[in-house]
Amino acid sequence: MRFTVNGTPREVDVEPDMPLLWLLRDVLGLTGTKYGCGIAACGACTVHLNGAPVRACQTLAGDLEGAEVVTIEGLGTPAAPHPLQLAWIDHQVAQCGYCQSGQIMQAAGLLAQNPAPSDAEIIEAMDGNLCRCGTYPRILAAVRDAAGRMGG
Structure with a gap:
């Protein structure tokens, strides 16, 4: 599937039922997004999907085709913090x-x-x-x- 993460086009080959959280952390190495509860109850894994906050632990990779994801790593930079x-x-x-x-x-x-x-x-x-x-x-x-x- 193809989608954008923090402004960078990405193409990954993962199972469609893989949670976005694990795609970000384990496949793409973006570890700023944290695992908290796994049931979307705590918010530790919040990222933006097409401009809206979502819980990455409950958002599936199969729903990302053409999407834009922003993580904490893409919100600001050390030189230009948000x-x-x-x-x-x-x-x-x-x-x-x-x-x-x-x-x-x-x-x-x-x-x-x-x-x-x-x-x-x-x-x-x-x-x-x-x-x-x-x-x-x-x-x-x-x-x-x-x-x-x-x-x-």
Whole structure:
């Protein structure tokens, strides 16, 4: 199947029922997307598929033909970080950091659709992304800050 990952056209020969998570991590070597629960309940594996956040653990390779996938590796670069990545650093969001790529990708999806979300809208959009360290107040502040940096 042919699809684009982080702006790069890719062609892979994998079983159509392989989860996108394992395709990204094991086949393409993009390990920023994390395995959390395997049942789309935690959000650690959130990536963008055709511009919308999805859970990579439940998205199948067979559904990727012609699709565009963006992972945390494609959101920003060390030289030009995404405003969310800068806000995450400035607000010291990460503790263990395991869930953070999924958190950032979920927040990026929100800001793409709603550049100036209220606190209630941020909380609602981020509700399915779990953080065992409990950094939710910092996540809220970082998303709010990134929205401002992006002109929202």
